[in-house]
Amino acid sequence: MSPGVILIDPAVSTSLTLKEVLIQKGILKEESKCEENYYTTGSPKKVGKTAKIILNNDFFQIKKVRLYD
Numbered sequence: 453m454s455p456g457v458i459l460i461d462p463a464v465s466t467s468l469t470l471k472e473v474l475i476q477k478g479i480l481k482e483e484s485k486c487e488e489n490y491y492t493t494g495s496p497k498k499v500g501k502t503a504k505i506i507l508n509n510d511f512f513q514i515k516k517v518r519l520y521d
Contacts, residue, residue, distance in 0.1 A: 488512040493519055 453459065474480035488511065492499045496514035504510050 490514050491517045493517060 471480065488507075490499065490503060490512060492514060493516070496516050500512075500514045503512060503514065
């Protein structure tokens with residue numbers, strides 16, 4: 453990237469705008485434990501350890517998948 457170029461992540465702005473819309477409509481769910489599913493061709497145990505560090509929570513499941521029969 454060239455000096456003076458600023459990279460803007462539109463996901464952050466979009467997320468904040470969506471949150472405001474949900475609040476205005478009274479449909480924002482304040483607290484919930486969302487469980488996420490992740491898939492790996494490797495070791496679910498190893499991926500789970502890494503995911504826990506990165507996500508800073510353990511509300512997820514890691515499932516092993518095969519890409520071939």
